[in-house]
Amino acid sequence: MVMAERQVVRVRGVWKVFGERAEEALQAIQQDNLQKGDVLERFGAVVAVRDVTFAVERGEIFCIMGLSGSGKSTLVRHINRLIQPTHGQILIDGQDIGALSDEELRALRAKQIGMVFQNMALLPHRSVRDNIAFALELRNTDPFTRHQLANKLLETVGLQGYGDSMPSKLSGGMQQRVGLARALAADPGILLMDEPFSALDPLIRRGLQDEFLALSRTMSKTTVFITHDLDEAMRMGSRIGIMRDGEMVQIGTPEDIIIHPKDDYVADFVQGLSRLKLVFAHRIMERPETYDKVHGNLADVDTWPQAHPKADLNSLVSLIIGQQCPIAIRAEGKLAGVVTKDALLKGIQGKSS
């Protein structure tokens, strides 16, 4: 029961095959292990999602990263059943949403899941305020409540005073803020973000990412965040799932993925990435005993700079600049390890010591 409460979104063995003969094709794939090309040729069907299983925990930002055509947008639409899985199960708070009636599903979408789209998809004929309160309007909330709530949300996303503007009068970044406010309007527990910042220019994107992170921390929404940009995934995600050709290749924290890429595909991806903020002290530290055997000066440990095992490489660099001695890593007052300059430099380069 504890599990079910912690894992807000669970996706279990989901397959999505597009095409008129999807069921048949799926059976053939599962039995004969067919490849993409064969499926298209024999059944005229396209496999978009291939046996994907993952779970998102309460309050975390789960990033799904993949190139275009990897099935990530299709996958995220399963979570609010905009797309029906060909096979598999999706559970929201332990409830199988495949079993919901139309009305229950609509209630779920309106109250529990907010969604932000890459192209904003605002309603051009409604004011910003009416766009934000759209989900509430669909549930027949009275105009006064809608009005109040929209004003509050406009403040949250930093668009005070724009409530009566039409969406077309706003810039792309502002429109996406409206999109975010609309998704937050019904105070849902879950946010689905389908490449929300991809269409924006880099500076604005960066600003919105920071704002969203701050918002997310205060509001503690469970978020599934789709992106094709690895940097963004690393910045935003508590955990990241990497997709390729409909398959979930690897799931892990940014650090996991960068230190232990599961295969060459993932390794290729993370190769060029800066590790300074993604790798932490505990990954590169030596055990105190090992250190002492080689250097033998562990007795001076109290004069060395101190850091926590969760300190990132960037902060270690700041500590060690101008020092001759290594860094002592302490967890709860106890010496947990030692990071030498060499180990730090290797860590930054990405070679294991």
Added chain:
Amino acid sequence: MPPENSDSLTSFKEFAGHRGDYYGRTFLRIQQARLPRLHLNTSALLGGFLWASLRGNWPLFWIGFAADMAAAVNFALIHKYELAAVQAAADGKDFLVQRYDDWSDAHLQAALILFFAGRLLLGWLADRLYYHHYARWRINRSLPSGQAIRRLGIGMLAVLFIAPLTIYRASQFAPDQRSCIKLARTVQDGGQVPLRDRFDCWTISEFPTLVWLERPPQYTFPRNDDGTRSIVVKESSSDRPVNLNNWLSEHIDQGIDYMKAFYGWLFDGVTHWVRVLLNAVEAVFMGTPWVVTSLLIIMAAAKLAGSRMGLFTAAVLLYLALFGFWQTAMSTISLTVAATVICVVAGLPLGIWVAKSKVGAAMVIPMLDIMQTIPSFVYLLPAVAFFSVGKPPGILATVIFAMPPMVRLTALGIQHVPASTKEAALAFGASPRQLLLKVELPLALPSVMAGVNQVVMLSLSMVVIAAIIGAGGMGFIVVDALARTQVGRGILAGIGIALIAMMIDRVVQKVNRM
């Protein structure tokens, strides 16, 4: 010869085959834009379409052949009218002799001009078009090149198929359909008919009647004492067979009679409700004193479309009033409004259905296609057949004529709502009804309003035509003026109609743009 010309020249010669030197030289000049303006190809000039078929250039073949055929037909016509003149002289009809001689002279001149001008044209076009032929051949080597006797054969086949009968037809007075039917009956009864007459009837008269069918029996549907109807069959009075056209149209007539006899309540019901609607509209436009109506119309136009449109509307109404068209014009406007209301009320849901359902699209779109291809006049027939004459059938014919754009543009507007917008609405829990009312219809509104604009204009034009079946209004004045050749009255009414159309069109367009 400069060297860079040489490979072009080789290619020209390879293409031309026979007489390669001449074509090489000529094509080179065309490429260098040095061809004299009056350059003629002598072989084409003399050989005409025969030359073109030898060379496999079919466009030139048809140009040359058409010119020569036109000349030949004119020669044949000379013969026809000379014979006719002799006959007329024998009959002592001098005025006919004179006329036939004149015609015969005219055809002689035409024949000569066509022949020589045609040949000259062909000679002038030949090398120029043949060069294009060459250019296409360079891209696609399977196109004909050079000369080939086989192609001459194909050309001659075409000539044999077309020329003899066409020329024969031109040299004869074709028998009319009636005499051919008489001839067919004689043959059926076993009588003797000259072979030549039978040939003429089969080939150069109206398309021969191939199928003779038995005349269908006559059905009548008399009313019984208790109000029900019974079906009475009577054998046809004449046992003469009829052709396909008569046979089918009699069946259609009887089908309509049957429907009217047994489903009359349906048609009467429709007529009744259309009349109710029309009465309501007429009460507004015709039942109100002209002072009030005109003031309201002008104020509405000024409010909706600006003060200039208000002024224009006032001018139009003044014209109508001054020339005594007030009541008739209001009647026309009432008809238009009633038809528009029906079109919108019926067309909007139909359009939504077409946009939303594949079945709807498959059923409605072909019907709309047919409705839009049939000439507006033809709509009057079913309206009269089922609903008799008067204003309600006029409105119904108008509705059928004017509804397609409403359906089409509504469907178009809904289909063009971006999928991503619809998806967003669904993601926030919209039901199908909410999706339609809060997203699709508002976004489709400009398209829907364009549909309404079209409906209004089409209704107005059809309401005028519907005057033929007694819908009255301004159209009636025009129809009546036509019948009595009172040009002046017709023109004044016509101008009135045009002014009404302009007034409505401008106002509706302005409203749409806002």
